[in-house]
Amino acid sequence: MATNDRELGRIGHSALAAADSSASGRKSPVGKAVPGTDEVCPNRFDSPLSLARIRELARIAADSAPFECCGLVLPDGLRRCRNVANRRLRKTSFAFSAADAVFLAENATNGEILAIYHSHPASPADWSVRDERDAWFGGHPLYSRVARIIVGCRSGIPYEVAAYGFVADGWRQIWRVSVSEP
Numbered sequence: 001m002a003t004n005d006r007e008l009g010r011i012g013h014s015a016l017a018a019a020d021s022s023a024s025g026r027k028s029p030v031g032k033a034v035p036g037t038d039e040v041c042p043n044r045f046d047s048p049l050s051l052a053r054i055r056e057l058a059r060i061a062a063d064s065a066p067f068e069c070c071g072l073v074l075p076d077g078l079r080r081c082r083n084v085a086n087r088r089l090r091k092t093s094f095a096f097s098a099a100d101a102v103f104l105a106e107n108a109t110n111g112e113i114l115a116i117y118h119s120h121p122a123s124p125a126d127w128s129v130r131d132e133r134d135a136w137f138g139g140h141p142l143y144s145r146v147a148r149i150i151v152g153c154r155s156g157i158p159y160e161v162a163a164y165g166f167v168a169d170g171w172r173q174i175w176r177v178s179v180s181e182p
């Protein structure tokens with residue numbers, strides 16, 4: 001199957017996840033995962049990031065408003081990525097460039113990527129229908145060892161950050177913190 005750069009750039013978001021067109025497909029055998037398997041988010045995500053890192057994420061979200069920001073949380077810093085989604089869609093979705101998508105795919109299981117982050121420029125850091133859809137592929141959790149971090153904003157002003165991880169049989173909130181203005 002031919003894959004152009006535009007499609008590749010959407011790995012980790014809509015396009016790949018859209019391949020799992022059946023919403024019920026996520027009730028897959030993967031749900032039987034037990035602690036210690038690759039399907040479970042590492043324990044290090046149980047506690048919030050450092051305050052400095054949270055503030056950095058909030059600043060990036062504020063800078064990107066009214067569009068969604070996106071990037072990767074690495075063990076020693078952030079990899080800030082460009083949201084290459086169509087401008088019309090960028091307020092409510094994000095897509096990685098081909099280079100970022102490849103980096104994500106190559107490092108999603110080796111501990112080099114702790115989380116994928118993005119912002120909700122005009123809504124809380126809740127796990128959205130789109131976030132759920134994009135976190136599955138072919139009935140399996142997509143990059144299940146990589147947490148998802150969402151910066152929630154009111155009118156582009158960040159006020160909370162939440163992290164979600166794949167636990168047992170689904171994506172669940174693992175922490176949520178309030179942030180003051182960056």
Ligand SMILES: [Zn+2]
Binds near residue numbers: 118120128130131150
């Ligand atoms: Zn989202």
